[in-house]
Amino acid sequence: MAYTITTSLLNRLIALAKGAELSSSDCKGTIFNELVQEGLLITIPKGRGSCCKAPNGKALRVYLATRDDAFKDLEKTEAIYREISCSEDGATPFAPRNIQASTTGNSKIRKTRSCKGFLVNCYEPILVSLNEKKFEINPPEGSFVFIADYESFFIPENVIVVGVENMENFRYISRQQKLFQDYLIKCFGDSNYTHASLLFVSRYPQSSDLVKWLQNSKNLYIHFGDLDLAGINIYLTEFFARIGDRASFLIPPDADSRIANGCRERYDDQILKFEKMKVADKRVQPLVDLIRKYHKGYDQEGFID
Incomplete structure (x- = not known):
């Protein structure tokens, strides 16, 4: 046609x-x-x-x-x-x-999105609201919950949303609890957020649905991705640019040693594209400096115990 x-x-x-x-x-x-x-x-x-x-x-x-x-x-x-x-x-x-x-007689005369929304996961039960009905998100290990009607999906304001780039990390969140707890302590000290519940959301299937939902919420957002220039660029352009300081990038306490033992090839593949990347969120500048110092990147799968 x-x-x-x-x-x-x-x-x-x-x-x-x-x-x-x-x-x-x-x-x-x-x-x-x-x-x-x-x-x-x-x-x-x-x-x-x-x-x-x-x-x-x-x-x-x-x-x-x-x-x-x-x-x-x-x-x-x-x-x-x-x-x-x-x-x-x-x-x-x-x-x-x-x-x-x-x-x-033809359901395909116009391209439509029959399956909008995003996946969520958690390792402790979280009471949420969907279409004005309350229910508990508590998927058994190895399964997830798909939120289609995200416009009417609401979570408590003290729940922190963690966006996960890689599906393997998203699946095995229970094997990364120490990482998340250490990060909360590092960021929030002895505040209420140190022991906040975490709702994990998957960046895939990739669409603007997740960001739209985040823009309409008041929850803090932590982006959990690869410790490399491409991962930082995703955070800066897709999330920080749209929800501002409510968003942060997960930089683990041992970032220095992980990147020092990371992948040189990953850095070489990305440096030309992201060499002049503007770091709008100055909180991630130290991470960018480490990546450029060692000329290496670190895949987030390495955080799975």
């Missing part, structure tokens, strides 16, 4: 099917060229320009219906594109697959 279905395109086709005349400038593109070649559209000179008209509106509709499932019922499809919710960028209309299927 060498054309993009839009509300504008559908409205022009509907107008032509109803007998309207449209300027030739409004009838440019693959689908209109095809209709002209099939004799379903004709060009009529008008003043200094020309216009297009369908000699037989019914024949035009029949042809379009065989051309694409989205054209089986032009008016209903146009209503889907106009009235149903918008995609992540706020501009491209889309419809849930069940509505697409019931209207056109």
Whole structure:
């Protein structure tokens, strides 16, 4: 299909099917060229320009219906594109697959995200709220909870959210408890946050859903990723840039020794791309300095006991 279905395109086709005349400038593109070649559209000179008209509106509709499932019922499809919710960028209309299927018989006339949301995990029970119903997150080891309706997902304000880049680390969080506890003590000393519950969220499947949820919450966020330039860049651009000082990067107390014994190849692969990386969060500058000092990076899988 060498054309993009839009509300504008559908409205022009509907107008032509109803007998309207449209300027030739409004009838440019693959689908209109095809209709002209099939004799379903004709060009009529008008003043200094020309216009297009369908000699037989019914024949035009029949042809379009065989051309694409989205054209089986032009008016209903146009209503889907106009009235149903918008995609992540706020501009491209889309419809849930069940509505697409019931209207056109094809659930794939428009790309949609059938599975929005993100995974969560914890190693101690946390009471949360989803769709105004309270329940306890406490997945057995080896399983996770997927939060689809994240817009109505709420957690206590004293729970700290930990974003985990790597799925292996996300799976084995119970084997990294000492790391997290040491970090809380280092950051918060003898405050209430030292013994705060931790809700672990996975960065994958990668989308903006997690960041959107974090932006609408008041919880502290700790980013747990690789100790390398790429991992720091992910934190700075995807999280710190959007939620500010509520976010922090997990720098373990023994970062110096871990990076000193890290991977030189990882650093060499990244330095050209991130050599001029701007470190907006000055709290991670010491980590950047260590990475550049040793010319090495450290994979977060190394924290799994």
